[in-house]
Amino acid sequence: MSLIDESGSYALGSQQVKRLGYGAMQLAGPGVFGPPKDRDAALAVLRAAVEAGVNHIDTSDFYGPHVTNLLIREALAPYPDDLVIVTKVGAVRGEDASWNPAFTPEMLTRAVHDNLRNLGRDVLDVVNLRAMFDVHGPAEGSIEGPLSVLAGLQQQGLIRHIGLSNVTANQIAEGRGICQIVCVQNQYNLAHRADDTLIDELARDGIAYVPFFPLGGFSPLQSAILTEAATQLGATPMQTALAWLLRRSPNILLIPGTSSPVHLRENLAAATLRLPDAVANALDGIASGGAG
Ligand SMILES: NC(=O)c1ccc[n+]([C@@H]2O[C@H](COP(=O)([O-])OP(=O)(O)OC[C@H]3O[C@@H](n4cnc5c(N)ncnc54)[C@H](OP(=O)(O)O)[C@@H]3O)[C@@H](O)[C@H]2O)c1
Numbered sequence: 178m179s180l181i182d183e184s185g186s187y188a189l190g191s192q193q194v195k196r197l198g199y200g201a202m203q204l205a206g207p208g209v210f211g212p213p214k215d216r217d218a219a220l221a222v223l224r225a226a227v228e229a230g231v232n233h234i235d236t237s238d239f240y241g242p243h244v245t246n247l248l249i250r251e252a253l254a255p256y257p258d259d260l261v262i263v264t265k266v267g268a269v270r271g272e273d274a275s276w277n278p279a280f281t282p283e284m285l286t287r288a289v290h291d292n293l294r295n296l297g298r299d300v301l302d303v304v305n306l307r308a309m310f311d312v313h314g315p316a317e318g319s320i321e322g323p324l325s326v327l328a329g330l331q332q333q334g335l336i337r338h339i340g341l342s343n344v345t346a347n348q349i350a351e352g353r354g355i356c357q358i359v360c361v362q363n364q365y366n367l368a369h370r371a372d373d374t375l376i377d378e379l380a381r382d383g384i385a386y387v388p389f390f391p392l393g394g395f396s397p398l399q400s401a402i403l404t405e406a407a408t409q410l411g412a413t414p415m416q417t418a419l420a421w422l423l424r425r426s427p428n429i430l431l432i433p434g435t436s437s438p439v440h441l442r443e444n445l446a447a448a449t450l451r452l453p454d455a456v457a458n459a460l461d462g463i464a465s466g467g468a469g
Pocket residue numbers: 199200201202203235236265307342343362363388389390391392393394395397415416432433434435436437439440441443444
């Protein structure tokens with residue numbers, strides 16, 4: 178039993194994963210483009226995560242591109258039996274580091290084969306279709322065409338489970354009419370709570386919700402309320418933000434990203450942090466515009 182077992186577990190497709198996982202995006206170079214600043218440190222962070230008991234890693238071939246998948250393979254293959262690697266398709270990087278939609282059948286099929294090759298797997302555990310109607314947030318538009326392509330690749334045995342990312346409730350409903358959706362990965366954290374209702378609906382249906390930018394992403398969370406709560410708990414603000422997410426709903430799986438072994442240890446230790454009601458209520462005030 179490791180420290181992070183304290184966070185509990187939840188079903189991600191056919192497997193239970195610990196609720197504290199790891200997001201690999203920060204391992205690519207600046208702007209999620211090119212090689213890492215410190216390659217050995219990147220490999221060490223991945224190995225440390227798995228040694229600490231992490232069995233859910235989030236990645237994509239468009240981080241780098243290809244950089245994080247190749248690092249994951251180098252650091253961790255042959256993979257532990259219980260490790261679930263979740264990847265995403267639907268975008269492609271331009272030479273200028275831009276993020277562009279890649280929704281044609283050819284592009285999606287190529288992306289799945291790229292992920293299989295770069296990760297060194299015969300079948301991908303979970304593939305999220307990342308909607309790109311608006312690169313910065315969910316926007317309406319039918320996902321029937323691209324999702325049907327993924328469902329076809331699933332039937333061929335190349336994908337075990339399918340999830341959705343950067344999507345609206347309508348798109349999730351549309352998707353569930355096409356294939357089983359095991360997880361939804363959208364932006365959500367203490368200060369960005371557009372998905373509050375959606376999280377509860379997904380929990381009722383046993384679907385995992387995986388918030389990206391759990392610590393605020395490129396602009397890490399900063400709030401006087403958060404700092405005060407952390408001081409009260411004898412924890413760091415980042416640990417407090419993660420503990421708040423763990424408490425928020427049982428279907429939330431965390432994938433905080435870091436390139437630092439020290440931050441990794443700090444984040445995983447949030448598994449043991451329990452928020453008293455009064456602290457959780459104070460933290461709720463951050464999203465409703467509390468002075469912070
Ligand atoms: N589906 C999507 O569209 C989408 C979009 C974005 C991300 N994601 C996924 O979600 C994962 C998490 O998102 P994210 O990594 O962008 O954002 P995040 O987890 O919210 O925050 C990462 C940032 O916080 C810093 N950090 C991490 N732990 C810290 C700590 N203990 N103390 C201080 N700073 C800390 C990191 O810097 P250091 O490296 O210095 O620790 C990095 O700058 C990604 O890795 C990726 O797998 C998905």
